[in-house]
Amino acid sequence: MKGALIRPRHRVIAALEAVVRNGIFLTFFALAWALAHVFGWALDRSFDLCPHFAVWVATHAALTFVTVVTVEIAILLYMMARRIPTWIDNAYRHENRADNLGSLKRITVQGAERATARRTDAQG
Secondary structure: OOHHHHHHHHHHHHHHHHHHHHHHHHHHHHHHHHHHHHHHHHHHHHHHHHHHHHHHHHHOOOHHHHHHHHHHHHHHHHHHHHHHHHHHHHHHHHHHHHHHHOOOOOOOOOHHHHHHHHHHHHHH
């Protein structure tokens, strides 16, 4: 069963990488949007869990803003310069792997033994 799921998995990965490649500009905006929401959610949860941290952030708003924006930009630049181009370049590998998995013909050991026995019988 596991082998039957590997080929579709590679097809899905290749399709997602094609979407990233074809809509690279929109991909960066979507990544920035998602990252901003994750940071907002994390700050909201931390304020709920620790009100003293919320007061500290309020008194040091400029420092907090600069730190959050710097970290978000660093993550975005890392993704744009390293990770996303690698995903795009490796899309062909997933397509190729899915094609290879689909075209492989597996034979059992018994089937191979029978085929060998037939060949030796035919020769002898």
